[in-house]
Amino acid sequence: MSATVLILPGWQGSGPExxxxxxxxxxxxxxxxQNDWLRPRRGDWLARLDETVVDTPGPLVLVAHSLGCIQVAAWAxxxxxxxxxQGALLVAPGDVETAEMKEQLPGWQPIVRQPLPFRSILVGSQNDPYCREERAQALARDWGAQWVSLGAAGHINxxxxxxxxxxxxxxxxxxxxE
Structure with a gap:
């Protein structure tokens, strides 16, 4: 049975482009x-992902962007x-531990830093305004993810x-x- 791909957008969702x-x-x-893309509540987002995993038959691959990456780590x-x-593609994690993001996204700190129990690839950027490259590389190391740099690609959105x-x-x- 081939894996089902679940898309996990970040804060404010992912627009049509x-x-x-x-x-x-x-x-x-x-x-x-998610019930609320503008005011994401960590517990709600984690519960929704868990429900979706339970309700979806067969193996799964997660594709997360920004806050979705932080969601995957917390959920795991x-x-x-x-x-x-069976795996996760994590793209442009949002650093919710910065002063600005703590204020805008309360309840998402601290970022869970333990290794993910499945294979993962983290794609980051040299000039992401929401997560410095060094920080994204550190998250990749902590999560046990393969690091891939897109160069100067902003927030990869x-x-x-x-x-x-x-x-x-x-x-x-x-x-x-896999």
């Missing part, structure tokens, strides 16, 4: 919908369903104009083939 939504439209991947630390996940982002999809394919 975001590469995640291109993948949803073109490949039929499933978005883990408590869920008894992590064995269902719609503003980066990646469209369908075939390079990212190639990374996802390596996780799907």
């Amino acid at each position: 975001h590469w995640q939504m291109h993948w949803v439209r073109r490949r039929g991947y499933t978005v883990v919908e 630390a408590f869920s008894s369903h992590t064995a269902r996940v 719609a503003d980066t104009a990646l469209g369908d982002w075939p390079e990212g999809h190639a990374l996802l394919q390596t996780l799907l083939k």
Whole structure:
């Protein structure tokens, strides 16, 4: 049975030009919908991911962007369903421990730093305004994720104009083939 791909957008969701939504439209991947994209509550987001994992048959691969990466790490630390996940593509994690983000996203600190119990790839950028490259590399190390740098690609979102982002999809394919 091939794995189901679950898309985990970050804070404020992913708009129609975001590469995640291109993948949803073109490949039929499933978005883990949240009740409130603007005021994300950590417990609600973790519960929603756990419910989706339980309700989705077969193996899973997670594709997270920004706050979604922080969500995956927090979820993996408590869920008894992590064995269902064969891998995670984590893109442009948002550093919720900065002073500005602590204020805007209360309750998301501290970032869970324990190794993920599944294979993961973390894609970061040299000039991400929401997470310094060194910080993203440290998260990759802590989570046991393979580090991939996109160079100067900002927050790797719609503003980066990646469209369908075939390079990212190639990374996802390596996780799907496991």
